[in-house]
Amino acid sequence: MIGQTIKNRYRIYDRLGSGGAATAFLGRDAQTGQMVVIKVLHGHLVNDQFMARFEREIDLLRQIDSPYIIALYDWALREYDPALGQTLSYIVTEFVEGHTLADIIDTRGPLAERDALAIARHVALALEAIHSKGIVHRDVKSQNIMITPANQAKLIDFGIAKAPDHATLTASSQFAGTLYYAAPEQILEAHAVDARADLYSLGIVLYEMLTATLPIKAREIGTVASKILAGDLDPISGVSPEVEELVNHLIAHRPEHRISSAREVVRRIEAIIGRQERLDLGDLSTATMTLPMRPLDLADEESKGSLPQYVLVAENGMEFPLKFPETVIGRSHPRDSSAPDVDLATLGLEGAQTASRRHCRIFCQGNRYYIEDLGSMNGTRLNDRPLAAGIPYALKENDQISAARIRLTFRRAAS
Numbered sequence: 001m002i003g004q005t006i007k008n009r010y011r012i013y014d015r016l017g018s019g020g021a022a023t024a025f026l027g028r029d030a031q032t033g034q035m036v037v038i039k040v041l042h043g044h045l046v047n048d049q050f051m052a053r054f055e056r057e058i059d060l061l062r063q064i065d066s067p068y069i070i071a072l073y074d075w076a077l078r079e080y081d082p083a084l085g086q087t088l089s090y091i092v093t094e095f096v097e098g099h100t101l102a103d104i105i106d107t108r109g110p111l112a113e114r115d116a117l118a119i120a121r122h123v124a125l126a127l128e129a130i131h132s133k134g135i136v137h138r139d140v141k142s143q144n145i146m147i148t149p150a151n152q153a154k155l156i157d158f159g160i161a162k163a164p165d166h167a168t169l170t171a172s173s174q175f176a177g178t179l180y181y182a183a184p185e186q187i188l189e190a191h192a193v194d195a196r197a198d199l200y201s202l203g204i205v206l207y208e209m210l211t212a213t214l215p216i217k218a219r220e221i222g223t224v225a226s227k228i229l230a231g232d233l234d235p236i237s238g239v240s241p242e243v244e245e246l247v248n249h250l251i252a253h254r255p256e257h258r259i260s261s262a263r264e265v266v267r268r269i270e271a272i273i274g275r276q277e278r279l280d281l282g283d284l285s286t287a288t289m290t291l292p293m294r295p296l297d298l299a300d301e302e303s304k305g306s307l308p309q310y311v312l313v314a315e316n317g318m319e320f321p322l323k324f325p326e327t328v329i330g331r332s333h334p335r336d337s338s339a340p341d342v343d344l345a346t347l348g349l350e351g352a353q354t355a356s357r358r359h360c361r362i363f364c365q366g367n368r369y370y371i372e373d374l375g376s377m378n379g380t381r382l383n384d385r386p387l388a389a390g391i392p393y394a395l396k397e398n399d400q401i402s403a404a405r406i407r408l409t410f411r412r413a414a415s
Helices: 048-061 101-108 113-131 184-188 195-211 221-230 241-250 262-273
Strands: 010-018 022-029 035-041 072-080 086-094 143-149 153-155 311-312 319-321 327-329 360-365 368-373 380-383 398-403 406-414
Touching: 010 035, 022 086, 048 072, 101 143, 101 195, 113 153, 113 195, 113 262, 153 398, 184 195, 184 221, 195 241, 195 262, 241 262, 368 380
Parallel strands: none
Antiparallel strands: 010 022, 022 035, 035 086, 072 086, 143 153, 311 319, 311 406, 327 360, 360 368, 380 398, 398 406
């Protein structure tokens, strides 16, 4: 599809990704000059039932006009494109520059209360707009919230949204959503949920912004579901009393105990911070960047030999042996199955949540160990000296490494 033009209008430049229902492409609208996202549905889903549901939901989403919601521009249902010689079904949406909220949390760690509340206010305004149409998003999560360069939050991905009196893409017996963010009633019967399920999910997102973690740390699906159904969530801590109360009212186990509307959420946030629009998220330019490994010009290459075994020692005495040519230091997240080689989230130390998911790496080349910051949001320091991202720095015995607020000592292992 790359290089092709759909509908003699949408020029496709790149592939953004693929999911269970569609492949997303970056394109340009020749009529307006705007960059757009074109989601082309997978061919095996193009049947009468799917198309009828898809068309009705699109029709409702076109009625929404909110600066906090991704705009839907165009769509086609089983439309033959003579230039391509194919029958396509697709939607064309606004292209939102910026980073997902999940990426920002992963790289920066917890957000300041005012910033987290300002973002939650934007999302609540988005939910107010869709709930007024009787639509329930059903997949509010940090991955579905974009933060633009203008520091505005936008709710995206309405793929499983439920419209009033309309068939949805899932049967009533099927779970729809993302488990860690799902309300208890959504797990039991996703088809029957109302706006309060979205407010529960917003509460989980607010918890995540404030703590850089989720209220359930388990990774096994069955355990996560059981804890949600039982209301067994880790209480939030380290926040002001009014913010703690707001979070707890959003994630209350029973729907009738939650804040009743998105408008009320907006009102309560504004009572704390006013109508703050400006965020202070720092430089987000490196939030999702991948830094290449730089070649090293080592003066001691000729003295290669077996390296002594080294370990990283945390402040609580926990040791991490450096067994491999490269060791990535960072912080795991319960929503992902992968974890860095040295997982600071397992240390039980205050401040571990300030580290990025892939914060820095230690690697050996020749007969030396080196440390390199991987574009972390809160920075890496070597003996209290800040490191520039992407540049290797040589390590020596008893060097002090700071990954955000966590200090580690580079030390030779006991023989």
